[in-house]
Amino acid sequence: MSPVLQLKAIDQDNSSTPAGQIVFSIVSTHNKFQIDPKTGWLSTNKVFNRDEPDREKEVHVTVKASDRGRPSLESVCTIAVRIEDINDNAPIFDRAGYEIPVAQDTPEGTQIMRVSATDIDEGDNQKITYDLMARAYEADIEYFRWDDKTGVVWLNKKLDKPVGSVFVLKATAKDGGLPSKTSEVDVSIDVKESNNKPPIFRQVIHI
Ligand SMILES: [Ca+2]
Ligand SMILES: [Ca+2]
Numbered sequence: 001m002s003p004v005l006q007l008k009a010i011d012q013d014n015s016s017t018p019a020g021q022i023v024f025s026i027v028s029t030h031n032k033f034q035i036d037p038k039t040g041w042l043s044t045n046k047v048f049n050r051d052e053p054d055r056e057k058e059v060h061v062t063v064k065a066s067d068r069g070r071p072s073l074e075s076v077c078t079i080a081v082r083i084e085d086i087n088d089n090a091p092i093f094d095r096a097g098y099e100i101p102v103a104q105d106t107p108e109g110t111q112i113m114r115v116s117a118t119d120i121d122e123g124d125n126q127k128i129t130y131d132l133m134a135r136a137y138e139a140d141i142e143y144f145r146w147d148d149k150t151g152v153v154w155l156n157k158k159l160d161k162p163v164g165s166v167f168v169l170k171a172t173a174k175d176g177g178l179p180s181k182t183s184e185v186d187v188s189i190d191v192k193e194s195n196n197k198p199p200i201f202r203q204v205i206h207i
């Protein structure tokens, strides 16, 4: 239950008579808010969710100020309550893991892959920063460079490793919330046979 705002109403009748005494109540039937009949303090009755699936970005509530006169006179007012986002979702990678074959003779500077994650929060809470790190051998990471905003990964130096070698890495996606939330995923880069072999003569037999 969080306070939202205090409603004020003025009644020109004398406040020492029932006709000048104000009682606040809620007209809306959705039951998402409550109001203190005397002070006019409006407060929440539930936890809202801006994100999927509820998408409660703005919630309307209609309140009523009635006097105690007979008959009672009243006035109604509708308030739009804007729901602010909290960082309750971590980024989610578009794959459970990445397994990328890269030819052994791939030139440095070639884009070899892109990691991608999405976050259903808003603003900084959904702004993702990517990082890549070696799981097995720290020096492995020197073969790669990446853009921490787009998740694009390039080869940073020639793959001077035998065919069949595997770089065991991990990618992380961290959002900009306070506190932030982070997800990680396995990335393995497999060194494959070169695509471009030089032509080789077949054995020629002279008779
Ligand atoms: Ca009145
Ligand atoms: Ca988030």
Ligand SMILES: [Ca+2]
Pocket (backbone or CB within 6 Å): 050, 051, 085, 086, 087, 088, 089, 120, 121, 122, 125
């Ligand atoms: Ca959220």
